[in-house]
Amino acid sequence: MATGVTMTLEEIDKKYVLGTYARDYTNFVKGVGATLYDEAGKDYIDFASGIAVNSVGHGNEKLANAICEQAKRIIHISNLQVIEPQAKLAKRMVELSGYDMGVFFANSGAEANEGAIKIARKYGETHFKKKRYKVITLEHSFHGRTITTVKATGQESFHTPHFSPYPDGFSYVPSISDVYDAIDDETVAVLLELVQGEGGVQPFEKDEVQKLAAFLKEKEVLLIVDEVQTGVYRTGEFLASNLYEIEPDIITLAKGLGGGVPIGAVMTSHKEVLKAGDHGSTFGGNYLSTTAGNTVLEILSEAYESGRLHETLLYFETKLKDIAAQHEDLFEKEVGLGLMRGLRAKSTEIQAAVIKQAMQERLVVLKAGRNTVRFLPSLTITKAEIDEGFKRFEKALISL
Numbered sequence: 001m002a003t004g005v006t007m008t009l010e011e012i013d014k015k016y017v018l019g020t021y022a023r024d025y026t027n028f029v030k031g032v033g034a035t036l037y038d039e040a041g042k043d044y045i046d047f048a049s050g051i052a053v054n055s056v057g058h059g060n061e062k063l064a065n066a067i068c069e070q071a072k073r074i075i076h077i078s079n080l081q082v083i084e085p086q087a088k089l090a091k092r093m094v095e096l097s098g099y100d101m102g103v104f105f106a107n108s109g110a111e112a113n114e115g116a117i118k119i120a121r122k123y124g125e126t127h128f129k130k131k132r133y134k135v136i137t138l139e140h141s142f143h144g145r146t147i148t149t150v151k152a153t154g155q156e157s158f159h160t161p162h163f164s165p166y167p168d169g170f171s172y173v174p175s176i177s178d179v180y181d182a183i184d185d186e187t188v189a190v191l192l193e194l195v196q197g198e199g200g201v202q203p204f205e206k207d208e209v210q211k212l213a214a215f216l217k218e219k220e221v222l223l224i225v226d227e228v229q230t231g232v233y234r235t236g237e238f239l240a241s242n243l244y245e246i247e248p249d250i251i252t253l254a255k256g257l258g259g260g261v262p263i264g265a266v267m268t269s270h271k272e273v274l275k276a277g278d279h280g281s282t283f284g285g286n287y288l289s290t291t292a293g294n295t296v297l298e299i300l301s302e303a304y305e306s307g308r309l310h311e312t313l314l315y316f317e318t319k320l321k322d323i324a325a326q327h328e329d330l331f332e333k334e335v336g337l338g339l340m341r342g343l344r345a346k347s348t349e350i351q352a353a354v355i356k357q358a359m360q361e362r363l364v365v366l367k368a369g370r371n372t373v374r375f376l377p378s379l380t381i382t383k384a385e386i387d388e389g390f391k392r393f394e395k396a397l398i399s400l
């Protein structure tokens with residue numbers, strides 16, 4: 001690179017950042033609610049919220065103020081000291097869940113799932129004469145990108161030989177009804193998402209989940225529910241487990257919990273399994289992330305209690321169903337729950353074209369699986385933003 005030549009942002013990114021993402025190069029510089037602005041000041045409606053992360057929208061003043069105030073006082077101290085907002089966030093999460101659980105804080109979804117698997121493995125060693133260690137997961141699931149959670153992910157394409165060898169003890173079944181026969185005397189846990197997010201926004205049936213949960217309890221096999229995407233009111237309740245009316249042994253959370261500040265959490269009713277020294281994290285649950293978590297839950301529990309959240313998700317669902325019905329040429333069906341929604345496109349090509357054309361109309365939507373167009377708007381999105389977003393989506397569809 002000749003000196004004096006100014007590089008574009010895209011050039012800098014491509015030269016210095018490892019190319020692990022197929023990136024779009026729109027440069028967003030500001031966000032207000034569910035509206036993003038690029039460097040030229042053009043507005044975009046955000047139906048993706050950073051992959052279910054910006055649960056209270058962009059530029060949320062209450063969240064920004066809480067983070068700023070906390071940052072000025074104290075951002076971080078190690079987990080060797082008590083951390084007031086961490087303790088308060090754990091209490092709040094347990095109370096909102098309605099389960100008698102304890103919480104461990106990490107920094108991401110994958111790390112939360114690692115913690116869940118560690119709890120299960122130790123439980124499997126300490127509670128049975130013969131150690132149980134195997135974990136059954138579902139095909140089309142997604143549980144993270146670390147070596148272990150990638151192996152827990154039930155998609156063969158993720159288990160490339162590049163990263164082998166992988167840890168032992170993970171197996172996959174096509175559907176919930178196949179879990180029963182897959183359990184043996186070394187099975188310690190079943191790990192699943194109640195709505196498979198990355199796999200295609202596919203919810204499982206409530207009665208089959210309840211039946212499985214009861215069976216696992218009877219067999220003393222742990223049920224781990226990965227709520228990294230479904231948690232924090234995404235499906236309309238605090239946890240999808242609340243919506244499904246089950247009591248898992250372990251629940252993992254991340255994405256929406258910090259409103260954009262990295263945080264992950266494992267909740268479990270088996271509070272006695274991990275002892276001092278068994279697990280840890282330098283950053284996990286620090287002042288900054290747990291202050292963000294407390295503020296996000298304050299905002300969202302108020303939206304839930306007031307009925308506003310429920311109104312928003314019904315409004316979004318109705319609009320999405322209308323548009324799906326008008327475009328049966330492109331979409332097979334509408335899928336999902338709450339504000340975790342998808343349109344199942346008739347082909348991968350249609351999926352790609354719809355997402356690209358939506359961006360042309362300044363609407364951000366996501367993909368999931370091979371043929372789903374995915375919608376994960378912020379939980380505080382306004383009706384006006386929903387209307388404008390669907391207006392742009394309609395324009396994108398008719399111009400295909």
Ligand SMILES: *Cc1c(COP(=O)(O)O)cnc(C)c1O
Nearest residue numbers: 108109110142143144197228229
């Ligand atoms: C996103 C996601 C993860 C991984 O979370 P990271 O924060 O990217 O590690 C795990 N499980 C589910 C269900 C997810 O949606």
